[in-house]
Amino acid sequence: MAKSRTVFVCSACGDESPKWQGQCPACGAWNTLSALHVAARTEPRARAVAAAGGESAAARSLGAVEAEEAARVPTGSEEFDRVLGGGLVVGSVTLIGGDPGIGKSTLLLQSAAAMAARVPVLYATGEESLRQVGLRARRLGLGDAPLQLLAETTVERVLDAARAGAARVMVVDSIQTMATEAADTSPGSVTQLRESAARLVAHAKSSGTAVLLIGHVTKEGTIAGPRVLEHLVDTVLYFESDVGSRYRVVRAVKNRFGAANEIGVFAMTEQGLKEVKNPSAIFLSRHEQPVAGSLVMVTREGTRPMLVEVQALVDDSRAQNPRRVTVGLEGNRLALLLAVLHRHGGIALHAHDVFVNVVGGVRVGETAADLPAVLAAVSSLENRPLSQELIAFGELGLAGEIRPVPFGEERLREAAKHGFRRAIVPRANAPRKGTSIDGLEVFGVTRLDEALAAAKG
Numbered sequence: 001m002a003k004s005r006t007v008f009v010c011s012a013c014g015d016e017s018p019k020w021q022g023q024c025p026a027c028g029a030w031n032t033l034s035a036l037h038v039a040a041r042t043e044p045r046a047r048a049v050a051a052a053g054g055e056s057a058a059a060r061s062l063g064a065v066e067a068e069e070a071a072r073v074p075t076g077s078e079e080f081d082r083v084l085g086g087g088l089v090v091g092s093v094t095l096i097g098g099d100p101g102i103g104k105s106t107l108l109l110q111s112a113a114a115m116a117a118r119v120p121v122l123y124a125t126g127e128e129s130l131r132q133v134g135l136r137a138r139r140l141g142l143g144d145a146p147l148q149l150l151a152e153t154t155v156e157r158v159l160d161a162a163r164a165g166a167a168r169v170m171v172v173d174s175i176q177t178m179a180t181e182a183a184d185t186s187p188g189s190v191t192q193l194r195e196s197a198a199r200l201v202a203h204a205k206s207s208g209t210a211v212l213l214i215g216h217v218t219k220e221g222t223i224a225g226p227r228v229l230e231h232l233v234d235t236v237l238y239f240e241s242d243v244g245s246r247y248r249v250v251r252a253v254k255n256r257f258g259a260a261n262e263i264g265v266f267a268m269t270e271q272g273l274k275e276v277k278n279p280s281a282i283f284l285s286r287h288e289q290p291v292a293g294s295l296v297m298v299t300r301e302g303t304r305p306m307l308v309e310v311q312a313l314v315d316d317s318r319a320q321n322p323r324r325v326t327v328g329l330e331g332n333r334l335a336l337l338l339a340v341l342h343r344h345g346g347i348a349l350h351a352h353d354v355f356v357n358v359v360g361g362v363r364v365g366e367t368a369a370d371l372p373a374v375l376a377a378v379s380s381l382e383n384r385p386l387s388q389e390l391i392a393f394g395e396l397g398l399a400g401e402i403r404p405v406p407f408g409e410e411r412l413r414e415a416a417k418h419g420f421r422r423a424i425v426p427r428a429n430a431p432r433k434g435t436s437i438d439g440l441e442v443f444g445v446t447r448l449d450e451a452l453a454a455a456k457g
């Protein structure tokens with residue numbers, strides 16, 4: 001057994017010092033150091049892994065390391081399983097973040113109840129009373145699930161309950177409400193967050209329990225607390241949604257056991273979260289009449305293509321610095337696209353406000369949105385609707401060139417499947433001349449001016 005020692009951890013930056021000081025040597029904050037008793041002289045993640053035991057210091061050859069597939073527990077929801085990379089991995093720790101009220105507790109209560117039919121599951125809440133959780137479970141029709149519930153905020157007691165109930169899956173709602181007896185600071189502080197999480201990770205690794213942590217997010221949309229929380233866990237998922245929309249996208253931003261950027265789509269209903277199996281169908285708002293500034297693109301999120309509508313509004317600006325606002329797209333990219341549009345498309349928007357929005361609360365992080373965003377902006381500027389049968393995707397380079405994006409053919413097939421007839425895409429993504437994809441007429445373009453001309457034709 002390693003000797004216990006005391007370190008002093010800064011609640012502002014999380015840095016450790018061997019002795020107490022009035023000022024944190026790392027970030028300079030005053031009176032932020034507090035004592036923490038730890039078992040070994042290692043970092044939290046290393047402490048967690050070390051606690052898992054069995055991993056001796058002697059190196060082994062690659063061939064001797066068993067390459068076995070991680071065992072997984074199905075969550076009862078195909079969409080949730082997909083985001084996780086095919087179910088919840090035994091002994092893994094998953095962090096789920098999202099705005100208050102977006103559905104984190106609902107999703108995990110539903111999944112916990114479904115998994116409880118196979119393995120012992122503990123749902124520990126520091127947010128709500130047992131009565132509140134019980135009422136919600138009943139409302140969701142999960143009243144009979146053999147789920148173990150616990151209202152508790154001390155990590156050590158949560159772990160005791162998990163051991164007592166032989167839990168194989170454990171939900172902690174939320175990590176910000178948890179505190180460990182080993183740290184002297186108040187719940188919610190950086191130190192508490194880090195040490196509570198480290199203890200839960202250690203338990204997951206040593207016992208093979210799958211742990212799901214709910215995390216609050218800050219105004220900036222990242223999980224509250226230090227980045228170290230995201231480093232400690234295996235998988236980080238975020239809920240995304242538009243204000244007022246009933247659709248919820250759960251996205252994997254980090255996953256040791258699956259593809260990053262994989263998404264699962266749900267709809268919030270009276271009976272909790274329901275899976276959406278064909279997201280392309282819901283993110284397309286079909287307009288009765290063609291409208292200017294709207295164009296459908298095919299994005300590829302994780303391992304599946306999805307159709308989303310990109311909308312632009314270009315309006316005369318009175319401001320000295322005209323506005324460039326994006327929702328669902330990267331903000332900085334828009335300024336770049338407008339500069340390329342000016343230089344290589346001959347269209348100046350210096351005196352215009354430009355707003356670009358991806359309909360339905362989906363965030364598109366890939367450059368395939370460049371071409372549709374520019375075409376939608378030009379359509380809005382000229383007040384000339386694009387064909388409703390048209391889709392586009394493609395990256396725009398600084399020299400005005402249209403660059404290919406991955407999985408072009410798969411994207412085109414998805415568009416054809418949903419009845420689109422024309423596509424403007426990078427030439428390298430287009431099928432060879434003369435071949436068409438399921439009735440889709442594809443225009444392969446290499447330059448921005450070609451694309452602008454094709455959109456008018």
Ligand code: TYD
Pocket residue numbers: 098099100101102103104105106107136139140268269270271272273
């Ligand atoms: P919740 O899961 O509590 O959100 P979080 O844990 O992320 O804060 O979701 C709460 C919201 O969802 C609340 O506004 C009510 C709504 N809701 C439904 O519409 N239907 C339902 O069946 C449930 C349980 C919640």
Ligand code: MG
Pocket residue numbers: 101104105106127173
């Ligand atoms: Mg909640």
